[in-house]
Amino acid sequence: MSGAVTYTSREEIDVHRFSWGISVGIPLLAIFIQVFFPVRLDFLKVFDLPLLVTIFFAVARRKPITGLITGALIGTVQDAFSSQPIGLNGIAKTMIGYLASSLGVRLDVDNPGSRFLMTVGFYLLHRFIYTVIDIGLVGASEPQNWGHLLFCAVCNGVLAVPLFALLDRFKQRS
Amino acid sequence: MESFFSRYKNPLLLMAVLFVQVIMLATQVKRPDDPKNPSSGGTRLIRVWAVNIITPIERGFIGTGHFFRNTWHNYIDLHDVRNQNRKLQAEVDRLRMEQAKLKEDAEQSRRLQNLLGFKEKFIGKTVAAQVIGSSGSEQSRVIYIDKGSHDGLKQDMAVITPDGIVGKVKEVYFMSSQVLVINDRDSGAGVILEKSRLQGDLHGSSQGETVVKNVMSDEKVDVGEKVITSGGDRIYPKGLPVGNVTAVNSDSDKPLFLSISIKPAANLSRLEEVLVITKMTEELPNANQTAGPIRAADILAQRLPTVPKLPEKAVENANDKTQEKIPRKQPNDAGASTQPQRPISGGPAKKVVSGANPGVTEQSSKPAAPKLPKTKKSAADQSPQATSPKSTQTDKPETQPMPASGEKPPE
Numbered sequence: 058m059s060g061a062v063t064y065t066s067r068e069e070i071d072v073h074r075f076s077w078g079i080s081v082g083i084p085l086l087a088i089f090i091q092v093f094f095p096v097r098l099d100f101l102k103v104f105d106l107p108l109l110v111t112i113f114f115a116v117a118r119r120k121p122i123t124g125l126i127t128g129a130l131i132g133t134v135q136d137a138f139s140s141q142p143i144g145l146n147g148i149a150k151t152m153i154g155y156l157a158s159s160l161g162v163r164l165d166v167d168n169p170g171s172r173f174l175m176t177v178g179f180y181l182l183h184r185f186i187y188t189v190i191d192i193g194l195v196g197a198s199e200p201q202n203w204g205h206l207l208f209c210a211v212c213n214g215v216l217a218v219p220l221f222a223l224l225d226r227f228k229q230r231s
Numbered sequence: 232m233e234s235f236f237s238r239y240k241n242p243l244l245l246m247a248v249l250f251v252q253v254i255m256l257a258t259q260v261k262r263p264d265d266p267k268n269p270s271s272g273g274t275r276l277i278r279v280w281a282v283n284i285i286t287p288i289e290r291g292f293i294g295t296g297h298f299f300r301n302t303w304h305n306y307i308d309l310h311d312v313r314n315q316n317r318k319l320q321a322e323v324d325r326l327r328m329e330q331a332k333l334k335e336d337a338e339q340s341r342r343l344q345n346l347l348g349f350k351e352k353f354i355g356k357t358v359a360a361q362v363i364g365s366s367g368s369e370q371s372r373v374i375y376i377d378k379g380s381h382d383g384l385k386q387d388m389a390v391i392t393p394d395g396i397v398g399k400v401k402e403v404y405f406m407s408s409q410v411l412v413i414n415d416r417d418s419g420a421g422v423i424l425e426k427s428r429l430q431g432d433l434h435g436s437s438q439g440e441t442v443v444k445n446v447m448s449d450e451k452v453d454v455g456e457k458v459i460t461s462g463g464d465r466i467y468p469k470g471l472p473v474g475n476v477t478a479v480n481s482d483s484d485k486p487l488f489l490s491i492s493i494k495p496a497a498n499l500s501r502l503e504e505v506l507v508i509t510k511m512t513e514e515l516p517n518a519n520q521t522a523g524p525i526r527a528a529d530i531l532a533q534r535l536p537t538v539p540k541l542p543e544k545a546v547e548n549a550n551d552k553t554q555e556k557i558p559r560k561q562p563n564d565a566g567a568s569t570q571p572q573r574p575i576s577g578g579p580a581k582k583v584v585s586g587a588n589p590g591v592t593e594q595s596s597k598p599a600a601p602k603l604p605k606t607k608k609s610a611a612d613q614s615p616q617a618t619s620p621k622s623t624q625t626d627k628p629e630t631q632p633m634p635a636s637g638e639k640p641p642e
Contacts, residue, residue, distance in 0.1 A: 091367035092375070093289055099500035102369045121241040129248055137281035138364070139371035140401060140411055144256030146368075148249055155245045187370070194256055197416070202438055209369075 073117045073228040083224065084110050084131045092138045103209045105180065107131045109217050111150050112179050113224050115157035116166050128154025142195060149186040153179050169218045176217035180210040279404060282375070286407040289363040290377055324393035335459065335470025356510035358382055360390075362502045363407065372415035372439060374398075374502060379406045387466055389508040395472040395496025396420065396460060397505050408507075412499055413473075414439045421463035422473050424491075426456050430463070431491065433473060439499075441474065443491040444482060450489065452479045458493055468511055472496040 075083075087106040095101045111131050115124030132150030136143040157179060160166065166175050184206055191197040236243065304313050360382075364375035378384055380403045390397040390410045398418060402409035411418050414435040422433045422443055429450050431443040443458060456476045462469030474493040482490040 088367075089285060089288060092285065092364045093292070093367075095367050096362055096365045096374065096502070102365075102367065105368070122244055125245050125248055129252065133252075134281050135367075137278040138285070138373075138375075139366040139368060140373045140409070140415060140417060141371050142256050142259040143278065144252045144259070145370075148252045148256070151245070151248055151252065155241070159241075190256070191370075194253070197437070205438075 072119045073230060075114070075117075075227055075229060079227045080114070083227070084114075084127070084134075088131070088134055088138070091135070103212050104216055105183070105209075105213055107135045107146075108150060108153065108180065108183055109176065109213060109220055110224075111154050112157045112176060112217070113221050115154045116161035116175070117224075117228060119158055119161040121155050121158045121162075124154035124158030125151050126154070128152070141191075145187055145190055145195070148190055149183050152186055153183050156182070169222075172217055172221050173214040177210045177214040180213045181206070184210075278402065282402075282404050282407060282409070286363060286375060286377075286404070289375070290406070293361060293363050293377070327393045331472055332468075332470055355512035356508070357391075357506040358384065358509050360408075360505050360507055362505060369439065370437060372412040372418075372435060372499075373401065374410045374412060376408050376410055376505060376507070377406070378507060379404045379408050381405050383509050384408050384507055385509075389467045389471075390505050391467075391471060391508065392497045392502070392505055394498065395474060396467055397497050397499065397502060399466050400507065410505070413495065414441045414499055419464070420467055420473070421461040422458050423461040424452060424456050424476070425459050427452060430461055433458075433493065441493040441495055443476075443493055444485075444488060446489045446491060448481055448487055448489050452476060452489065452491055454479065458491075468508065 084107065087110040091104075091106045111124075111128045114127050118124060118127075128150035129147055132146035132148070133143060135146045135150075139146070157175075160175070164171070166172060188201060358378055360376035360378040362374050363377050366373045374397075376390070384400055384403050386400055386403055388400045390399060396413060398410045398412040398415070400408050401411040412435070413420060413433060416435050416437050418433075418435045420433040421430065423430050424443075424446075427450065429446050429452065431446040434442050434444055436442060446452065454476050458473040458476065460467040460469055460471045460473055474495040476491055477494045478492040480490045480492070482488040
């Protein structure tokens with residue numbers, strides 16, 4: 058597994074698009090799985106499927122505006138199922154969607170190694186943004202368990218590799 | 232200007248979206264939905280939409296799974312045994328809850344808390360609900376149940392299992408509800424350490440731990456001690472199990488207080504069915520309990536076997552004879568008053584004086600009755616036991632077995 062992230066010229070990068078069904082159905086399915094399965098399997102909470110889907114669509118489309126809107130919508134819906142104020146995940150995933158699509162424009166992130174590193178990095182960034190908003194706006198003062206956070210990041214990175222490969226099947230070349 | 236917007240279109244749009252979201256977030260955090268009641272928060276429309284879209288799917292998913300599972304179990308595999316097991320499990324759950332309540336009631340009686348006259352809350356009615364979803368994140372510990380306002384659920388109702396408390400209803404939708412679990416960082420409950428009777432506040436944390444706070448650091452708390460609800464939060468009924476103490480540390484935020492880690496009694500990570508307390512009955516201690524402290528003698532008097540009935544005349548004569556024959560011993564009025572006085576068939580009725588001392592009887596204005604025969608009282612006087620402390624019980628002639636009612640005692 059190569060961990061190298063290679064620079065690629067804009068002309069060499071494929072920009073993909075997805076059908077409406079996939080664009081709406083996959084995020085909803087990810088949210089559904091995220092809220093449904095951890096009831097029986099608590100350890101599944103370490104995964105953040107909506108975040109992985111946000112990263113995937115943002116990177117594949119390579120359009121920052123589409124990426125940030127995708128992240129905003131997915132994050133907002135995800136917030137609706139939590140007890141926290143709506144907007145925590147929305148803001149964090151908006152920024153992740155924007156940054157992931159911006160990264161996708163400049164880098165080739167289609168190989169498994171780069172996908173793993175990219176997901177780990179975005180997961181940590183997502184949690185960092187989330188925590189900053191949580192402390193700054195909501196007023197939380199809970200200490201962060203950094204070891205557990207790193208473990209979750211690696212778990213999401215590992216899951217991202219097969220998941221992105223599976224979602225690649227729905228890509229349509231534009 | 233046009234080139235500026237076209238050049239920085241993406242970052243500007245990002246900032247605009249973020250700005251809108253931050254404003255929305257700040258509005259939610261700072262402004263209560265009901266200005267008259269700052270602590271009450273309404274339900275966001277987006278939350279209602281999202282829950283109403285997803286929960287029917289979850290309900291269908293659960294229902295389909297249960298249908299196939301029940302079909303298999305009920306009609307193919309051990310139909311009767313499964314039904315019986317389900318009933319027995321329900322009975323066991325009910326009895327465990329009852330046991331917990333009775334145990335706490337017994338403790339209360341022992342400490343004579345019922346004399347305070349405060350209202351006790353008891354579980355009046357519960358609704359069983361199926362857990363159909365969760366927040367799916369570690370930052371928010373909530374679950375979704377398949378009962379909502381349609382089933383009579385309201386905000387702040389307690390959610391429990393037979394093992395212990397789970398949380399409280401936070402949001403109520405038509406067919407589902409959101410339950411804030413006790414290990415969420417926003418949750419809170421009033422608890423008591425069962426043995427030491429120390430009161431504290433139960434809180435959750437971001438890591439999903441449950442901690443009791445606001446207990447002074449000079450108090451002694453043992454690991455393994457049980458924690459129960461105090462009822463002070465007016466959400467959870469008093470006496471429900473919460474968990475056991477696993478660790479006792481000093482609170483980093485408040486050095487004068489302890490931070491007591493709790494292992495929840497209910498398995499919060501594997502909840503399938505819960506009970507929502509939809510109604511709590513309030514009962515006042517009855518008048519006898521509130522009239523005054525209960526004496527051990529009164530309890531014993533109720534539990535001891537009843538004394539055989541005495542003819543009325545015999546009782547009067549016995550008093551007279553005792554006073555004549557035993558002038559050195561004065562009848563103990565208080566002691567006599569504690570003896571049960573019952574109407575004797577065939578004899579003249581005695582009027583029981585109602586009042587503080589119901590045992591005191593009003594003497595009839597009849598001539599003196601024939602003398603009583605020598606009762607065990609006289610023998611008792613002659614015996615060495617008469618001087619013993621126990622003789623105070625036996626030297627009352629009216630308590631000795633007497634002939635049948637209506638018969639005149641032999642001379």
